[in-house]
Amino acid sequence: MNLLAPVRRDRILAELPQCLRKEASLHTHKDFHPRVTCACQEHRTGTVGRFKISKVIVVGDLSVGKTCLINRFCKDTFDKNYKATIGVDFEMERFEVLGVPFSLQLWDTAGQERFKCIASTYYRGAQAIIIVFNLNDVTSLEHTKQWLADALKENDPSSVLLFLVGSKKDLSTPAQYALMEKDALKVAKEIKAEFWAVSSLTGENVREFFFRVAALNFEANVLAELEKSGARRIGDVVQTFHPFAGINSDDSNLYLTASKKKPTCCH
Numbered sequence: 370m371n372l373l374a375p376v377r378r379d380r381i382l383a384e385l386p387q388c389l390r391k392e393a394s395l396h397t398h399k400d401f402h403p404r405v406t407c408a409c410q411e412h413r414t415g416t417v418g419r420f421k422i423s424k425v426i427v428v429g430d431l432s433v434g435k436t437c438l439i440n441r442f443c444k445d446t447f448d449k450n451y452k453a454t455i456g457v458d459f460e461m462e463r464f465e466v467l468g469v470p471f472s473l474q475l476w477d478t479a480g481q482e483r484f485k486c487i488a489s490t491y492y493r494g495a496q497a498i499i500i501v502f503n504l505n506d507v508t509s510l511e512h513t514k515q516w517l518a519d520a521l522k523e524n525d526p527s528s529v530l531l532f533l534v535g536s537k538k539d540l541s542t543p544a545q546y547a548l549m550e551k552d553a554l555k556v557a558k559e560i561k562a563e564f565w566a567v568s569s570l571t572g573e574n575v576r577e578f579f580f581r582v583a584a585l586n587f588e589a590n591v592l593a594e595l596e597k598s599g600a601r602r603i604g605d606v607v608q609t610f611h612p613f614a615g616i617n618s619d620d621s622n623l624y625l626t627a628s629k630k631k632p633t634c635c636h
């Protein structure tokens with residue numbers, strides 16, 4: 370029995386949302402990986418779509434706009450008054466990607482030094498890290514590397530997606546923005562993060578950004594799941610036949626046959 374309400378119509382993704390700037394993007398390909406599209410069509414996404422929830426943490430200096438960013442996307446609200454986040458808070462957002470349900474758990478963490486210690490205990494297990502800075506405050510951009518280093522202490526750098534997000538775009542003139550973007554692109558390249566510039570006040574790029582986060586996360590999860598199930602299938606054959614290795618001299622061939630077996634779909 371499915372007790373969950375259907376996914377909101379405006380959370381349905383049928384295509385891969387595009388990056389903001391190709392210079393600092395995690396992927397420049399236009400569509401989802403063909404193996405992912407194929408797995409979704411054939412309902413071979415394993416735990417993704419059943420009970421998979423992807424944890425995303427949002428870090429950055431105090432008052433850069435982390436809470437406002439999450440609230441603009443999840444609740445479509447904006448509060449002009451600053452209320453510091455104490456420790457952490459989280460929102461759950463459900464999507465449907467290529468027909469498969471997929472959820473993001475968005476963790477809003479405190480930027481204030483005195484709450485940082487509590488917040489950092491929630492960094493572990495993140496599949497994506499969003500590092501936010503204020504487009505009108507170069508110091509907050511400089512601090513992003515330290516925020517990332519702290520978040521990576523608790524996570525495996527090779528399996529986490531990174532996003533560098535410049536906030537409060539509405540407060541910059543085009544000339545100021547252009548200057549800051551140059552610096553931000555450099556940092557993004559250095560830390561291997563995808564760059565975005567948003568405004569939670571106007572909503573500019575907010576939806577596009579989170580759709581991109583959801584899509585790339587989903588893609589990474591399905592690819593990992595396919596890899597895992599492929600390895601398991603090969604392992605199963607070996608396990609099944611291994612006890613008879615002395616009898617069945619072709620045992621090694623079985624292993625090879627299994628691993629070389631042509632997939633039924635595009636890979």
Ligand SMILES: Nc1nc2c(ncn2[C@@H]2O[C@H](COP(=O)(O)OP(=O)(O)OP(=O)(O)O)[C@@H](O)[C@H]2O)c(=O)[nH]1
Nearest residue numbers: 432433434435436437448449451454480537569570
């Ligand atoms: N003009 C403008 N102001 C913003 C924007 N985003 C946030 N703010 C303002 O910036 C202040 C701080 O925003 P928050 O979202 O609370 O900042 P935070 O990063 O969550 O702060 P901490 O919880 O202390 O880490 C508030 O007064 C917001 O109204 C934006 O896009 N444009």
